[in-house]
Amino acid sequence: DAGVTQSPTHLIKTRGQQVTLRCSPKSGHDTVSWYQQALGQGPQFIFQYYEEEERQRGNFPDRFSGHQFPNYSSELNVNALLLGDSALYLCASRTGVRVNTEAFFGQGTRLTVV
Amino acid sequence: AQSVTQLGSHVSVSEGALVLLRCNYSSSVPPYLFWYVQYPNQGLQLLLKYTSAATLVKGINGFEAEFKKSETSFHLTKPSAHMSDAAEYFCAVSLGRAQKLVFGQGTRLTINP
Numbered sequence: 763d764a765g766v767t768q769s770p771t772h773l774i775k776t777r778g779q780q781v782t783l784r785c786s787p788k789s790g791h792d793t794v795s796w797y798q799q800a801l802g803q804g805p806q807f808i809f810q811y812y813e814e815e816e817r818q819r820g821n822f823p824d825r826f827s828g829h830q831f832p833n834y835s836s837e838l839n840v841n842a843l844l845l846g847d848s849a850l851y852l853c854a855s856r857t858g859v860r861v862n863t864e865a866f867f868g869q870g871t872r873l874t875v876v
Numbered sequence: 877a878q879s880v881t882q883l884g885s886h887v888s889v890s891e892g893a894l895v896l897l898r899c900n901y902s903s904s905v906p907p908y909l910f911w912y913v914q915y916p917n918q919g920l921q922l923l924l925k926y927t928s929a930a931t932l933v934k935g936i937n938g939f940e941a942e943f944k945k946s947e948t949s950f951h952l953t954k955p956s957a958h959m960s961d962a963a964e965y966f967c968a969v970s971l972g973r974a975q976k977l978v979f980g981q982g983t984r985l986t987i988n989p
Contacts, residue, residue: 802982804966804981870918
């Protein structure tokens, strides 16, 4: 059983560019959350998708947007990249919206903005 | 708003010694609490979780944590450290229907031979 898979694993972009990161949830999971983890910091919640809708959003600007597809996979888009967007982006999936279901994390996409 | 504070960004212990990683939370309602481990260049793996059942929670790899409401703490312990325990550890709190996780800053655990 494949866990949460993210692509690509590493990415280098130039300031001002746009980037799309992808996430396939663990089999049987229908809820996907995205987190940003800056170097030496804990992950910060970006947003969560359930039933193809954004259900909750963290304190991130509108340059960060997402999408969930009918097969539950998800994309994170970041426009007008800034140097400060350099981070490890983690995708987490779980089943439904019950608060105590376990979230499984992917290995992340390391984004470097130069 | 809920928050988590991890005391000590770096903890170093000898192999075979007790591991104690500290976590204090702030929450206006009964929280759900989690400990995650992150190995280099990896995602996060759940070690254990507290969901208002038993206050002493046992997790994987010999780790356990005790929820103490009076101290608003959820410290992680392991009786005997192993070299493979070297990693970054994150405490997190969650509440609300969307189960947003709020993470602490992390504690890097180093094991000395």
